[in-house]
Amino acid sequence: MTHTPLSFLKGHGTENDFVIVPDPDNAVELPASAVARLCDRRAGIGADGVLHVVRSAAHPEAAHLAGEAEWFMDYRNSDGSVAEMCGNGVRVFARYLQHAGHIEPGDLAIATRGGVKHVHLDKTGDVTVSMGRAELPAGEVTVTVGAKSWPARNVNMGNPHAVAFVDSLDDAGTLLAAPSFAPVSAYPTGVNVEFVVDRGPRHVAMRVHERGSGETRSCGTGACAVAVAAIRRDGADPAATGAPVTYTVDLPGGTLVITEHPDGQIDMTGPAVIVAAGEFDPAWLTETAFG
Numbered sequence: 001m002t003h004t005p006l007s008f009l010k011g012h013g014t015e016n017d018f019v020i021v022p023d024p025d026n027a028v029e030l031p032a033s034a035v036a037r038l039c040d041r042r043a044g045i046g047a048d049g050v051l052h053v054v055r056s057a058a059h060p061e062a063a064h065l066a067g068e069a070e071w072f073m074d075y076r077n078s079d080g081s082v083a084e085m086c087g088n089g090v091r092v093f094a095r096y097l098q099h100a101g102h103i104e105p106g107d108l109a110i111a112t113r114g115g116v117k118h119v120h121l122d123k124t125g126d127v128t129v130s131m132g133r134a135e136l137p138a139g140e141v142t143v144t145v146g147a148k149s150w151p152a153r154n155v156n157m158g159n160p161h162a163v164a165f166v167d168s169l170d171d172a173g174t175l176l177a178a179p180s181f182a183p184v185s186a187y188p189t190g191v192n193v194e195f196v197v198d199r200g201p202r203h204v205a206m207r208v209h210e211r212g213s214g215e216t217r218s219c220g221t222g223a224c225a226v227a228v229a230a231i232r233r234d235g236a237d238p239a240a241t242g243a244p245v246t247y248t249v250d251l252p253g254g255t256l257v258i259t260e261h262p263d264g265q266i267d268m269t270g271p272a273v274i275v276a277a278g279e280f281d282p283a284w285l286t287e288t289a290f291g
Contacts, residue, residue, distance in 0.1 A: 005279035008038075009096060010045065013088035013127075013272045015217035015253025019047040020096050020274075026058040032080025034285040039078035045280070048216045049086060050076045051093050062111045069111035071097060077212030085114030085158040087220015091127040091272035094119045099274045114158025127272045131157060131221070133264035134228045137186070143193050144180045145173045152181070152193070153229035157266075160191045160211075161225035165233065169197055172207050175215035194222045196230070204230055205250040217253030224266050227258035238262040 006028060009020040019038045021028060030052055039047045052074035056062040062072035073093045075086045090110055097103045098121055105121045118130040135156040143152045143164050148171060152162040162181055166172070172179075172195040179193045190211040199205050206226050208219040227247040231237060236245045238260050246259040256270040 003281055003283050006282050007277070007279055008045065009099075009274055009278075010047070010276040011051075011092040011096060011272065011274045012253075013091045013218065013220065014251055014256060014270055016086075016088035016219060017047045017217075018049050018051045018089055018092050019045050020051045020053060020092070022053045022096075022100065024053070024055045024058065026054045028052070028282075030074075030076065032076075035076040035080040036078065037285050038280075048078055048210070048213050049083070049089060050078075051089055051096070052076065053093065053096060056111045061113065065111040065116055068116045069109035071102070071108075072111040075112065077210070078214075079212045081212040082113070083159060083212065085112050085117075085221055087129060087131060087157070087222075087224060087268055088218055088270070088272075089220070090117050090119060090129050091220065091268075091270060092274075094121055094127055094129075095272035095274055112158070125271055125273075126269055128267055128269040129220070131224050131266045131268050134225065134260075134266060136228075136232070139183075139186060141186050142182050144182075145171065145175075153225075153232065154186060155225035155228050157221040157224050157228075159221055160187050160189070161194060161222055162187070162191050163194045163196060163226050163229035165229075166195050166197060169195060169205065169207050171195060172209075175207065175209045178209055178211070178214075192219060192222050192225075194219070194226050196226050199248075199250060202230075202234075202246065203248045203250075207252065218251040218256070220256065220268055220270070223249040223251065223256045224258050224268055228260060228266070231260055239264060 056072040057066040120128045150164040152164040208222045
């Protein structure tokens with residue numbers, strides 16, 4: 001492996017934090033073990049995931065989207081597994097592109113495994129992402145922590161979510177281990193589980209166990225899933241009323257504002273911050289160098 005230093009940055013969106021690896025030509029190999037080491041909070045840089053920044057035309061999974069979006073967010077969870085989408089990650093990804101001089105504030109498109117996402121960067125620091133439409137698979141789902149079980153709403157935001165309304169956020173326990181769910185067939189590749197309480201009219205708070213990462217301080221797609229589930233629970237479906245509906249979603253790391261429009265499109269607005277930049281020796285990621 002080359003010893004030429006590789007650049008990285010660190011960023012977060014409502015404290016959902018990421019190691020950013022700029023790699024326009026898709027020349028950096030990032031196997032799962034390397035991603036896990038980068039994300040290790042004691043022996044690595046530390047993060048909830050890695051944002052691998054690649055031009056769409058240079059990545060085999062995104063080349064077909066190059067005509068719609070110049071840049072591809074090759075997102076990985078902290079355990080190295082590949083994920084379809086990360087809402088907070090898209091905002092931080094867009095902020096990085098601005099930070100690096102690739103784009104100006106305004107509108108852009110970003111390719112993800114969950115499709116092309118349209119983003120608006122304003123000059124105040126907030127980023128709005130058009131997250132697409134939620135899918136609501138049929139069938140009953142339950143989630144369980146310890147001896148407690150709750151019915152959950154199955155919501156897909158390009159990645160799978162199970163949204164459970166609970167009496168207290170403490171009901172979720174420590175979330176050190178993934179909550180169990182049933183039926184297993186509902187989520188063949190695992191699921192992100194959100195626990196939700198009401199804070200006021202169209203205002204909720206949540207905790208989340210993210211598939212492949214554990215409990216995180218924030219989850220953008222999870223906040224969207226929570227808002228969709230709350231809107232349906234409260235009988236405010238915009239497709240039925242003809243009016244957009246906005247929910248405020250509090251997370252441990254901050255607040256996101258989610259709006260669902262009558263056509264089903266969902267907007268997510270929140271902050272995105274670049275906090276540091278540096279370099280690492282890629283040999284550090286090898287088994288011998290790391291150990």
